[in-house]
Amino acid sequence: MTEPNTIATSKLTARRGGPLRGALRVPGDKSISHRALMFAALAVGETAISGLLEGDDVRHTAAALQSLGVTVTRDGPGAWRVNGVGVGGLTPPDDVIDLGNSGTAARLLCGLLAGHGFSTVLTGDASLRSRPMGRVVTPLTAMGVTFQANEGDRMPLTVTGSDDLRPTAYTLPVASAQVKSAVLLAGLHAPGETSVVEPTPTRDHSERMLSHFGADIRVVAEGNGRRITVAGQPELIPAAIAVPADPSSAAFPAVAALLVAGSEISLPGLCTNPTRTGLYTTLAEMGADLSWDNERIEGGEPVADLTVRASQLKGVEVPAERAPAMIDEYPVLAMAAACATGTSVFHGVGELRHKESDRLAAVAAGVIACGVVVEEGADSLTIHGTGKAPAGGAAIAAALDHRIAMSFLVLGLASEAPISIDDASSIETSFPDFAGAMSALGAEIAPDV
Ligand code: S3P
Numbered sequence: 001m002t003e004p005n006t007i008a009t010s011k012l013t014a015r016r017g018g019p020l021r022g023a024l025r026v027p028g029d030k031s032i033s034h035r036a037l038m039f040a041a042l043a044v045g046e047t048a049i050s051g052l053l054e055g056d057d058v059r060h061t062a063a064a065l066q067s068l069g070v071t072v073t074r075d076g077p078g079a080w081r082v083n084g085v086g087v088g089g090l091t092p093p094d095d096v097i098d099l100g101n102s103g104t105a106a107r108l109l110c111g112l113l114a115g116h117g118f119s120t121v122l123t124g125d126a127s128l129r130s131r132p133m134g135r136v137v138t139p140l141t142a143m144g145v146t147f148q149a150n151e152g153d154r155m156p157l158t159v160t161g162s163d164d165l166r167p168t169a170y171t172l173p174v175a176s177a178q179v180k181s182a183v184l185l186a187g188l189h190a191p192g193e194t195s196v197v198e199p200t201p202t203r204d205h206s207e208r209m210l211s212h213f214g215a216d217i218r219v220v221a222e223g224n225g226r227r228i229t230v231a232g233q234p235e236l237i238p239a240a241i242a243v244p245a246d247p248s249s250a251a252f253p254a255v256a257a258l259l260v261a262g263s264e265i266s267l268p269g270l271c272t273n274p275t276r277t278g279l280y281t282t283l284a285e286m287g288a289d290l291s292w293d294n295e296r297i298e299g300g301e302p303v304a305d306l307t308v309r310a311s312q313l314k315g316v317e318v319p320a321e322r323a324p325a326m327i328d329e330y331p332v333l334a335m336a337a338a339c340a341t342g343t344s345v346f347h348g349v350g351e352l353r354h355k356e357s358d359r360l361a362a363v364a365a366g367v368i369a370c371g372v373v374v375e376e377g378a379d380s381l382t383i384h385g386t387g388k389a390p391a392g393g394a395a396i397a398a399a400l401d402h403r404i405a406m407s408f409l410v411l412g413l414a415s416e417a418p419i420s421i422d423d424a425s426s427i428e429t430s431f432p433d434f435a436g437a438m439s440a441l442g443a444e445i446a447p448d449v
Helices: 005-009 030-042 056-067 103-113 134-142 177-187 205-212 247-259 278-285 320-326 330-339 350-354 359-369 402-414 425-429 434-440
Strands: 012-015 021-023 044-050 071-076 079-085 119-123 146-150 154-160 169-171 193-198 217-222 225-231 264-271 289-298 301-309 343-347 373-376 380-384 419-421 444-447
Touching (some): 012 402, 030 044, 030 056, 030 177, 030 205, 103 119, 103 134, 134 146, 177 205, 177 225, 205 217, 247 301, 247 330, 247 402, 247 434, 278 289, 278 320, 278 330, 330 380, 350 359, 359 373, 359 380, 359 402, 402 425, 402 434, 434 444
Parallel strands (some): 021 264
Antiparallel strands (some): 012 419, 012 444, 071 079, 146 154, 217 225, 343 380, 373 380
């Protein structure tokens, strides 16, 4: 019997070719897209969203909201409308809610469900079911939510919200925008003020969007981080949202263009929120030729156009404090470091073990298989750059992790021998048609049949 075609074509191989040239508008920002749908669901009336990411993760959020009684309509590519039900207006779902691969959907939905006195079962794929949910269970339990979880606070997770939620003051034990956002979302449903202290600033899209929807929210500096306070039970006012292009998705073509000789590409409309741009700061320190033009504000977020030219990179030491501003970009930065001259050290990256896969282990194993010398620490990664193209020639297990899959395809564009990934399907979560978009720039990425 032959295998189904989808399995064969989900393998992709990247090989070295000519320079990358042209302009690419990468898909809408994933973090902002999830939040646009969820906050719009809590407003009273209709919100129009443009530029929404139509990847699997965001589609799972849209479907989840529909099953909780929210009308979500797609008018055309990236153009969606949400008829918000108001804070506390969700209705019980008929069935289990499956969130696929999306940790952001799972953690933020827990916050959204917290103030509703009914039970919902949340589940996801094998990757999501292995990820820790205790980080949202702890603060939301203190607010009055009841959870039943698999061992180790894993999904499937039954969330029983409360109509009498208590406000809280919570200090994040780990730098996590998902946990911060879950507590703020729950706080919207509690009387009085809820506050979250984050010892290190994390992405602040929830705070920006809450102001955009007219919530009473205050952000003040506290130590090296911030205290965010939101007043509960507001009436949120619908406000149109234009989702900027995702700097985390742009990281893949950007690093590819740096590594492939003679390349020059432009990546318009990227979100340049400083809580997201740590990778670009780091690449500039490595000697990358990056230029930012046309800086502007769109929908409450800073945006600019990026031009990237091929550059010889040198090793870099990335401080732990920068991790929250580039947490999703370490896998692709590792590919840049593998081609750089000298050694790179990434400090304070233990959180990478709790992403869609154990990214520290996956990156280290994959880069070693491509002929690069690496030391994997508990909370750090050291990469001895080859100063040129690594050998490549490896078959990489993507482990249901889109960023592992795309990172090794980027390395395959620069390495001596092609690099294959076993399963490209996860790329659909954040960057639909990644291979097509990269091919349009001249990259040689094709199904491995
Ligand atoms: C996200 C926060 C980060 C990030 C994830 C998206 C968000 O996760 O890795 O891809 O949208 O809030 P953590 O909150 O676990 O750091």
